[in-house]
Amino acid sequence: MAFQGSTIIQAPMAGGAANPLLAATVCNAGGIGFLAGGYKKAEEIKKEIREIRKMTKAPFGVNLFVPSSDPASLAGLEAYKLKLERAAKALGCSLGEVRMDDDDWEEKKKIVAEEKIPFVSFTFGCPDRTDIQWLQKKGTSVIVTVTNEVEAEQALKNQANALCVQGPEAGGHRSVFQNNGSPKEDEASLLEILSSVRRITSAPLIAAGGIMDGTGIREMLDAGADAVQMGTAFLCCPESGAHPIYKEALRNPAFTETIVTRSFTGRPARGLKNDFIAAYDDCAPALYPYVHQLTQPIRKAAADRGDAGYMSLWAGTGFKGIRPLPAEELVKKLLDEAGLER
Numbered sequence: 001m002a003f004q005g006s007t008i009i010q011a012p013m014a015g016g017a018a019n020p021l022l023a024a025t026v027c028n029a030g031g032i033g034f035l036a037g038g039y040k041k042a043e044e045i046k047k048e049i050r051e052i053r054k055m056t057k058a059p060f061g062v063n064l065f066v067p068s069s070d071p072a073s074l075a076g077l078e079a080y081k082l083k084l085e086r087a088a089k090a091l092g093c094s095l096g097e098v099r100m101d102d103d104d105w106e107e108k109k110k111i112v113a114e115e116k117i118p119f120v121s122f123t124f125g126c127p128d129r130t131d132i133q134w135l136q137k138k139g140t141s142v143i144v145t146v147t148n149e150v151e152a153e154q155a156l157k158n159q160a161n162a163l164c165v166q167g168p169e170a171g172g173h174r175s176v177f178q179n180n181g182s183p184k185e186d187e188a189s190l191l192e193i194l195s196s197v198r199r200i201t202s203a204p205l206i207a208a209g210g211i212m213d214g215t216g217i218r219e220m221l222d223a224g225a226d227a228v229q230m231g232t233a234f235l236c237c238p239e240s241g242a243h244p245i246y247k248e249a250l251r252n253p254a255f256t257e258t259i260v261t262r263s264f265t266g267r268p269a270r271g272l273k274n275d276f277i278a279a280y281d282d283c284a285p286a287l288y289p290y291v292h293q294l295t296q297p298i299r300k301a302a303a304d305r306g307d308a309g310y311m312s313l314w315a316g317t318g319f320k321g322i323r324p325l326p327a328e329e330l331v332k333k334l335l336d337e338a339g340l341e342r
């Protein structure tokens, strides 16, 4: 079996939701839990790996962000900064400092290799073949997240063990390899992308984006997926580390739609449409991680104040189907609904 008998994968979710407790609970319920390595210090990942190992003996995963190639020019950053000043002032904070940042890539790779993690997935790009083989020699199954056939071909060429095929319905960042020039909204749906990737490979595929229940899971398995990766569905579980204001917003009928925006980080990401997005979506440059660094204090100040209007509220298109159940109960329900063995 491609994923050691598990079909439901809890998505890595950087920013706090996918903590060791949530991931371990999903593992113990028969799914695969993922820790999110993005944004954290390398040492924090090590700590989380130790924690999850105390809570489960089942295989789990760690996700890392592949560093983006530097943008050719920072044109547009100063103008955006000036516009953001208004939001920072309203929240009583300063904008973040911008700096070159590869998310501690070398150190994090070393940690996941040393720790011999069963599954390591990558987002925002594809590691080179040497790195993939290095991890595979440690016994790791390497998963590369792709959003189209061209990216899938590259990941297969670099010998990834499996692909996570992410559709535009997905909550959080689009895992596009190239940020500059990539469309914010893709025309092809997850089902279409999955079918086109399935045509070029027999490698194990994980479908991600907008899947909320057993019917959604079955639809993906019938279309050629070997497993599904679900993020939004787990955000309101009591074990999830998502901020309470974020959990509340996800279930607040005042939030009616999601939108893909670069306004918070400079990369396209889907979240609940709130005041910040309404004010800044149309002028945000494609400059990750600089935009992420600039807006970080705004998001933090908003969370501290309990103001959902200026927080990044990542959510997939299916957010209205969230069930705020304990993670174990949710996984079991999903397995039952999809007619899968527990």
Ligand SMILES: Cc1cc2nc3c(=O)[nH]c(=O)nc-3n(C[C@H](O)[C@H](O)[C@H](O)COP(=O)(O)O)c2cc1C
Residues within 6 Å of the ligand: 011, 012, 013, 014, 015, 017, 036, 037, 038, 063, 122, 123, 145, 166, 169, 170, 171, 172, 173, 208, 209, 210, 211, 229, 230, 231, 232, 233, 314, 315, 316, 317, 318
């Ligand atoms: C809050 C949040 C944070 C996310 N962070 C990450 C991440 O750190 N790494 C990653 O590969 N995917 C991340 N994703 C995307 C998920 O892996 C997955 O593609 C997505 O959740 C699937 O769509 P769904 O949310 O509709 O289930 C995140 C998604 C959400 C909702």
